[in-house]
Amino acid sequence: MRLRTLMIPFALVGFTLTVVAVSEGQKPDPNSELSRIIRGYQIAPVKLIKKGRDRDLLGLGSYIVNAQSGCNDCHTNPPYAEGGDPYLGEPKKINVEHYLAGGTAFGPFVSDNITPDANGLPAGLTYQEFKTLIRTGHEPDDPDEILQVMPWPIFKEMTDRDLKAIYEYLRSIPHAEPGP
Numbered sequence: 001m002r003l004r005t006l007m008i009p010f011a012l013v014g015f016t017l018t019v020v021a022v023s024e025g026q027k028p029d030p031n032s033e034l035s036r037i038i039r040g041y042q043i044a045p046v047k048l049i050k051k052g053r054d055r056d057l058l059g060l061g062s063y064i065v066n067a068q069s070g071c072n073d074c075h076t077n078p079p080y081a082e083g084g085d086p087y088l089g090e091p092k093k094i095n096v097e098h099y100l101a102g103g104t105a106f107g108p109f110v111s112d113n114i115t116p117d118a119n120g121l122p123a124g125l126t127y128q129e130f131k132t133l134i135r136t137g138h139e140p141d142d143p144d145e146i147l148q149v150m151p152w153p154i155f156k157e158m159t160d161r162d163l164k165a166i167y168e169y170l171r172s173i174p175h176a177e178p179g180p
Contacts, residue, residue: 036063040169043067045094049172057161061169064162069155074111077103077179095179100170103178106149115175122170130167134158 028034037056040063041048048058065071072079076095080086084093102113117124125133129140137152139145158166 033060036060039063039067044169044173045072046096046099046173048169049174053172054168057165057168058172060162061165061167061172064158064166065169069166071100071114074104074106074149075100075102075114077101077111079104098176098179100173101176101178103180109149111149113176113178114170115173116171117175120171122167127164127167131160131163134163 028038033056037059040059040061043066044062045066048062050058072094076099078085078095078098080090081093081095081097084090084095086092100114102111104111112123114123116122122130125140133139133147134152135156137147137150137156139147
């Protein structure tokens with residue numbers, strides 16, 4: 001019997017580490033982080049680079065990006081492939097060709113390409129730069145400007161683990177170019 005082990009830290013008095021083992025075929029508690037990780041892998045619309053990645057963070061990041069944060073809605077242009085727009089009553093089909101490559105206009109603003117660059121960095125940002133951007137709304141290359149469309153005032157409330165998971169996911173998707 002194969003076991004899947006997930007380490008979940010809980011802050012009590014000090015620090016306690018709880019290890020959860022789930023046998024293969026057994027379903028985890030639907031409210032657990034493990035169920036979110038599994039679902040994240042199920043809903044990832046593109047092939048993921050898993051080698052050298054933290055698999056738990058990768059699955060959790062996919063869940064946050066694809067099931068909670070709606071990143072595709074702004075960072076993919078258009079967000080849905082032809083014939084797959086759920087807002088038109090069609091079965092949902094993500095535009096994987098331009099997945100998270102930016103290019104959506106919001107008045108004078110255009111969403112950024114958040115896929116990995118040639119160095120494997122999402123949007124060309126290190127994790128620390130990404131975290132600062134999400135926490136403050138200030139881009140590293142233009143610190144005097146504040147992002148106007150990105151919902152960073154809400155996302156900044158995420159835990160460091162959630163932000164690390166999002167970053168791990170973004171660095172594990174294929175690079176894409178913006179749509180028309």
